[in-house]
Amino acid sequence: MHRIVKTLLASAVAAGATLALAAPAAAAPTLDQAKQAIAARIDKRLDALKQLDGTIAGAGKLTAAHKDTLTKLVADQRGGLTALKTKVQGETTAAGVKADAQSMVYDYRVFILTGPKVRLTAAIDTELAVAGRTPGSDAVQKSLAGKADALLAIRPGPDGDAIKAAVAPVREAAKTAHKDLKALRKHQ
Amino acid sequence: MSVMRRTLAIALAAGLLFLGGCGRGRTHQPATAPPPATTATTAPAGQQAPGNGDEDVDRLLDQVGQQLSKDAQAPEDED
Numbered sequence: 001m002h003r004i005v006k007t008l009l010a011s012a013v014a015a016g017a018t019l020a021l022a023a024p025a026a027a028a029p030t031l032d033q034a035k036q037a038i039a040a041r042i043d044k045r046l047d048a049l050k051q052l053d054g055t056i057a058g059a060g061k062l063t064a065a066h067k068d069t070l071t072k073l074v075a076d077q078r079g080g081l082t083a084l085k086t087k088v089q090g091e092t093t094a095a096g097v098k099a100d101a102q103s104m105v106y107d108y109r110v111f112i113l114t115g116p117k118v119r120l121t122a123a124i125d126t127e128l129a130v131a132g133r134t135p136g137s138d139a140v141q142k143s144l145a146g147k148a149d150a151l152l153a154i155r156p157g158p159d160g161d162a163i164k165a166a167v168a169p170v171r172e173a174a175k176t177a178h179k180d181l182k183a184l185r186k187h188q
Numbered sequence: 189m190s191v192m193r194r195t196l197a198i199a200l201a202a203g204l205l206f207l208g209g210c211g212r213g214r215t216h217q218p219a220t221a222p223p224p225a226t227t228a229t230t231a232p233a234g235q236q237a238p239g240n241g242d243e244d245v246d247r248l249l250d251q252v253g254q255q256l257s258k259d260a261q262a263p264e265d266e267d
Binding site for chain 2: 055059061105109111112115116119120122123126127129130133134160171174175178181182185
């Protein structure tokens with residue numbers, strides 16, 4: 001019986017998907033739908049920025065300079081995205097909405113850049129604080145030197161892959177340092 | 189008879205004095221007990237610092253681990 005219900009549900013989903021694909025009129029959203037979709041994606045970013053504010057506040061080992069930089073970055077992005085959301089609602093053309101959608105992604109890069117900037121800078125500053133209290137961690141300190149500043153210098157832009165590639169070595173350095181510091185702590 | 193009364197009175201007085209002495213001793217003990225306890229916590233402050241420091245360092249490393257695992261999670265939008 002359970003299997004029959006499952007089969008019926010699967011068939012219904014498959015039929016729905018086929019109908020959706022076969023209906024070209026439904027694929028093109030209206031201007032209002034597009035504006036709503038962009039507004040929802042902006043809200044996701046604003047929610048993420050709110051969480052990042054909490055991360056900054058909770059990161060007790062962030063250096064004062066990094067904390068200032070990150071706090072300003074998050075505040076600026078919140079202001080910019082809030083203004084963009086208002087702008088989207090006033091758009092009267094599809095081209096305008098498309099440009100706003102691109103701006104939402106390219107000008108901020110909240111998920112692939114701002115998030116890692118906050119989390120990895122907090123991690124690296126904390127690791128450096130731990131390394132300062134861990135004998136034999138000179139190599140770890142050297143491996144982290146300048147990494148947070150290099151990360152904070154990465155600018156948002158249209159080339160997402162380049163941004164990811166620039167963030168990757170910093171992430172890797174933070175991961176390796178964490179592993180090394182844990183190993184050093186074990187051997188003490 | 190009066191000798192017996194006097195003996196009883198002396199015994200009673202001695203008993204009261206004895207009990208009073210014990211009571212005083214009993215109330216005195218807790219009063220003296222806390223100071224060693226407080227000195228025990230404050231005196232080896234130098235020894236406690238490494239203990240707290242160890243905990244602190246472990247806690248900080250846990251925080252780093254949490255940050256890194258959050259960062260490893262795929263972003264909601266891949267952009």
